[in-house]
Amino acid sequence: MTNSTTMAHAPREVLSLKNPSFCAYMVCSCILVIKMIAVALLTAYKRKVHKVYLSPEDVKTNTGQIDTHDDVERVRRAHLNDLENIPLFWTTAFVFLFAKPPVWLACLMFFTFVIARIGHTIVYAVYVVRQPARAVCFLTGLVITLYMALHAMIVGFAHI
Amino acid sequence: MTNSTTMAHAPREVLSLKNPSFCAYMVCSCILVIKMIAVALLTAYKRKVHKVYLSPEDVKTNTGQIDTHDDVERVRRAHLNDLENIPLFWTTAFVFLFAKPPVWLACLMFFTFVIARIGHTIVYAVYVVRQPARAVCFLTGLVITLYMALHAMIVGFAHI
């Protein structure tokens, strides 16, 4: 009969700025997008510095050669790892919202994921730290995604 | 005047647990997320087994060397093929829901896609089967995505 009980049972709209979990999803998704753009620009910058390119037309306009460099490849690996993990988060977190998790849980998961992925990029591509620093960041993100996917799958399955 | 006719014409909410097509989307998206996580972990496992790594800091903590191995590269190619196809499905299937397909069609497309992609991973990375096994799985997924994209594009275009 309390106000909070009534609100919890009220059919709240999931995809609305009135839902704090969805606002957290918006913020976290955008931070990850900006982070990935930063990694893309870092690759371009490293190519300029080391003068190594992949396509002949890039060599013509810049002085340099078609080659690879450890430093560039490291940033590219970090970028590829983002591609293997962050789109999974975007989709999983989105469907997870429909499982109507408590706001604190959604925020905790989303922001921890963001911190783990930013940490991953830093220890992989910016300032190399010895393992298991990168493995911890990677697995934190993976476990969060896996939990949300299992949770949302069960809720979805129960309502088909 | 029948009940089913009335319901079909009623403005049903697309993104709701009351819409079985959306529940199927939730379930299928999550299965694909879990499948991709499994492929990521399989890569890590194969690296451990064959003792080949890409970064010096991984060689330090594990005994091994910086090298590539056919077995590892095969799993990575399967993973890359997933990246080239599954995010397309997530987006296409999502906008396809707004074209309000019949529930049986949406379910058929989503679950066939999931089966095709799981089959693709198995015949590519787990137990290699001779072609055209992989090509059939790949093309099944592609045709489903293409159909949904064309359908949703036309519906979207008609309402702009």
Place this chain on the structure above:
Amino acid sequence: MTNSTTMAHAPREVLSLKNPSFCAYMVCSCILVIKMIAVALLTAYKRKVHKVYLSPEDVKTNTGQIDTHDDVERVRRAHLNDLENIPLFWTTAFVFLFAKPPVWLACLMFFTFVIARIGHTIVYAVYVVRQPARAVCFLTGLVITLYMALHAMIVGFAHI
């Protein structure tokens, strides 16, 4: 007191075929999906023409060998660049819709992005044009994504 003012202030549903911005999102997302499928098929076609493959089972059914070819690698790089940019657009444009931009702004951003990415693929993989043609296409897409991400992040943050 005019009708247009009333409508602008009315709580319009974001994810609905009645919202022209969302229809533009549907159309643009689907065009990009179809474009990426075309690049995937172009890779397969180039492999056939140059008879170079990555897996032994492909060599068996087709005459050819395990090798790489500049022409194939060029298409693959264009494809990878798509993977690094287009899923970011799908997510960013989606959350950007909730920031309720004017319809003309949303349409302008979405369709410019589509044109920039199609241009990128053409000058990279189909008919190679000297730089900065590719750089201009790439940066146009990047700036649009970045603007939408910043805009949506601020709106999301203000409503948490």
